[in-house]
Amino acid sequence: MQQAGRRKKQHTMADVARAAGVSKSTVSRAFTQPEMLGTETVERIAAIAKTLGYVPNHTARALSTGxxxxxxxxVTDVANPFFPPLIRAAQMEADGSDFCVFLGNSDENPRQEDKLVDRFVSQVEGLILVGSRLGAERIQHHAGRRPLVLINREVTGIPRVLIDSTTGVRQAIAHLAALGHRHIVYVSGPSSSWANRQRRNALRLAARQHGIEVDVLSARVPSYESGRAVVAELIESRATAAVAFDDLIAQGIMTGMAERGIPIPEAFSLVGCDDVLGAATYPSLTTVSNRSDEAGRAGVTLLLDRLSGRMAGDTRVVLDTHLVVRQTTAAPASGQRRQGG
Amino acid sequence: MQQAGRRKKQHTMADVARAAGVSKSTVSRAFTQPEMLGTETVERIAAIAKTLGYVPNHTARALSTGxxxxxxxxVTDVANPFFPPLIRAAQMEADGSDFCVFLGNSDENPRQEDKLVDRFVSQVEGLILVGSRLGAERIQHHAGRRPLVLINREVTGIPRVLIDSTTGVRQAIAHLAALGHRHIVYVSGPSSSWANRQRRNALRLAARQHGIEVDVLSARVPSYESGRAVVAELIESRATAAVAFDDLIAQGIMTGMAERGIPIPEAFSLVGCDDVLGAATYPSLTTVSNRSDEAGRAGVTLLLDRLSGRMAGDTRVVLDTHLVVRQTTAAPASGQRRQGG
DNA sequence: CTATTCCGTGCAACCGGTTGCACGTCAAGC
DNA sequence: GCTTGACGTGCAACCGGTTGCACGGAATAG
Incomplete structure (x- = not known):
């Protein structure tokens, strides 16, 4: 029946108990509440467990303790460079509290996301949803089953970590204004994205305050290709600078400009968002930091606090952002701009 | 706080059984062996389970079935762009077989890796180690506890998936040779990396066959920065082209060259490895595909086959690679000056 | 019409720990 | 010397499913 037989012979608590001449309960307590037992008993059990190579069964323990x-x-897409730092930070933070993390990739698909939650829910103590595409009522529902924390998604009553691009975007606009730009373009990302709405609004508001004219162009999806595709329209707009929804789009724009012989930043200034490329473009990209790693860390902390009952109610952690000025922004060319050939 | 209070009230099999007027066993079988029950019984139970929002408890099931x-x-580093596609593919492949995946990030640290394995081992059926930094004996040991599959790591007797850069590197050399390069540099990655050794050796061999001289420079770590840092030496070498251990290093080199006003590919040709940047550099990078997503998929498949007893012994899956020619390679400048048309 | 299968279902014993409660012992308190 | 309490340990009932086996009734065979 059981194949590959010899591998499975893990020792159980009963084995240790027998070998030590005590009961299961004592062995159990030797591991979980040693202060409750006699010192030498604990030591003896520990020694025996070690020789036997006994390791407590996580599953059984989980079943009885919950x-x-x-x-x-x-997350919505592991392969999007926004996520890896977040995942990494979350994983390490969890690890520090002896937690293991299940990773789910919803592929931007709400149904898949729902399915993943169902599959995970009975084997985790809590969930973190990053940029969830689920409707508010589904999220509420899941939150009713297990402690739940959201990252970059706003649902009242659910603890959440929000990366607030507002501050960074405002700085970007101030920066462009100071350089002398009067007409810029916002290259927008997915309309269903909370972050996109937030950035667009912040940008419009800040631009108005600085007396800067704003056009909005839409890159259908946040990717290198769609950034490159939007360049023609960008040039047509006769703006002198652009702020892109994310760095991937910005990178695409850089290529598109380079292909048309338009030098950045001399003839056109560009600001990205998320800072996922580090300085790894040439010229290096001026961008708004995203602090996704901190968001991951904060998400885990929030959840763990929640689990230990240290925190209740409607927590809302906001991480502000700031502009990282690198080399893709400069004063606009005086008066005229080059025509693509 | 009604919500918080009611949270743990997950329905159990007993609830469903009571509501349906049957026994636990019947409910259990309705989910796991429906063909054993009357059709209408199964349907009724399914309906009731649905209204109740019942979801089988994974942990309990795991305890009794093992x-x-x-x-x-x-993996060694989630944030390295090599991994996300692999992770994504693995996750989706696992999902197709109703498997959940635990993600561990060892941060290139063998001790951390060991610790992760220990933490995971009692709650998973099998493990996949990607680019493991563990010694062979540790790997053997872990493989003795649970089915284990390696990706990009060679330990005899352990099933493994290897991405064979040899084919792609050979094509790269042939490509450079055809363009007329006679002296190139290999910019090496971490010395403990299996992939690095493989690439270096393949490159040397192929170069010899084409009568190309090879220097080796070492980028300490595979990153943009270390690529940029190696550029000075690269120029000093007076080689006309370089093959980098990975795309990150190559990207750093591109920047370093650009900063010195050395145009790629006119004055210097460059080939990356892994194809993690897509075409997202300018000029777009000629590189050796890595197929990391396929490796992830294959790893999961191998493991799952293993678990179902469909496969035994010393399986070794090799994925070959190929050169993707883009825009960073061209004929070397003749003498000191560029050659027109 | 009785004997024999077969089928659908229930019973109860697991899986491997945890934990409330009870019990026995030994020492301090009166 | 007897009571009391603290302390160390064992008993047994869980946690929420799975599964071998038994059982009753209907269908089929004789």
Whole structure:
């Protein structure tokens, strides 16, 4: 019946108990509440467990305590460079509290996301949803089953971590204004994205305050290709600078400009968002930091606090952002701009 | 706080059984072996379970069957762009078989990797180690506890998936040779990396066959910065082209060259490895594909096959690679000056 | 019409820990 | 010397499913 037989012979608590001449309970307590037992008993059991190579069974423990020491992290797209730092930070933070993390990739698909939650929910103590595409009522529902934390998604009553691009975008506009730009373009990302709405609004507001004219162009999806595709329109707009929804789009724009012989930043200034490329473009990209790693860390902390009952109610952590000035912004060419050939 | 209070009230099999007027066993079988029950019984139970919002408890099931439906994926660095596609593919492949994946990030640290394995091992059916930094004996040891699959790591007797850069590197050399290069540099990655050794050796061999002289420079770590840092030496070498251990290094080199006003590919040709940047550099990078997504998929498949007893012994899956020619390679400048048309 | 299968279902014993409660012992308190 | 309490340990009932086996009734065979 059981194949590959010899591998499975893990020792159980009963084995240790027998070998030590005590009961299961004592062995159990030797591991979980040693202060409750006689010192030498604990030591003896520990020694025997070690020789036997006994390791407590996580699953059994989880079943009786309801505490798995696991949490689920569900993201929309692992391959989007925004996420890896977040995932990494979350994983390490969890690890520091002896938690294991389940990773789910919803592929931007709400149904898939729902399915993942269902699959995970019974083996984790809590969930973190990053940029969830789920409707508010589904999120509420899931939150009713397990402690739930959101990152970059706003649902009242659910603890959440928000990366506030507003501050960074405002700085970007101030920066462009100071350089002398009067007409810029916002290259927008997915309309269903909370971050996109936030950035667009912040940008419009700040631009108005600085007396800068704003056009909005839409890159259908946040990718290098769509950034490159939007360049023609960008040039047509006769703006002198652009702020892109994210760095990927910005990178595409850089290529598109380079292909047309339009030098950045001399003839056109460009600001990205998210700072996922580090300085790894040439010229290096001026961008708004995203602090996604901190968001990941904060998400885990929030969840863990929640689990230990240290925190209740409607927590809302906001991480502000700031502009990282690198080399893609400069004063606009005086009066005229080059025509693409 | 009604919501918080009611949270743990997950329905159990007993609830469903009571509501349906049957026994637990019947409910259990309705989910796991429906063909054993009357059709209308199954339907009725399914309907009731649905209204109640019942979801089987994964942990309890795992305890009695010994089958958790989980697997662990341990990588050295989530943030390295090589991994996300692999992780994504693995996750989706696992998902197709109703498996959940634990993600571990060892941060290039063998001790951390060991620790992760220990933490995961009792709650997964099998493990996948990608580019493991563990010694062979540790790997053997872990493989003795649970089915284990390696990706890009060679340990005899352990099933493994290897991305064979040899084919792609050979094509790269042939390509450079055809363009007329006679002296190139290999910019090496981490010396403990299996992939690095493989690439270096393949390159040397192929170069010899084409009568090309090879220097080796070392970028300490595979990153943009270390690529940029190696440029000075690169120029000093007076080689006309370079093959970098990975795309990140190559990207750094591009920047370093650009900063010195050396145009690529006119004055210097460059080939990356891994194809993690897509075409997202300017000029777009000629590189050796890595197929990391396929490796992830293959790893999961291998493990799952293993678990179902469909496969035994010393499996070794090799994925070959190929050169993707883009825009960073051209004929070397003749003498000191560029050659027109 | 009785004997024999077969089928659908229930019973109860697991899986491997945890934990409330009870019990026995030994020492301090009166 | 007897009571009391603290302390160390064992008993047994969970946690929420799975599964071998038994059982009753209907269908089929004789």
């Amino acid at each position: 505490r798995h020491g696991n949490l689920a992290l569900i | 089958r958790h439906g989980n697997l662990a994926l341990i």
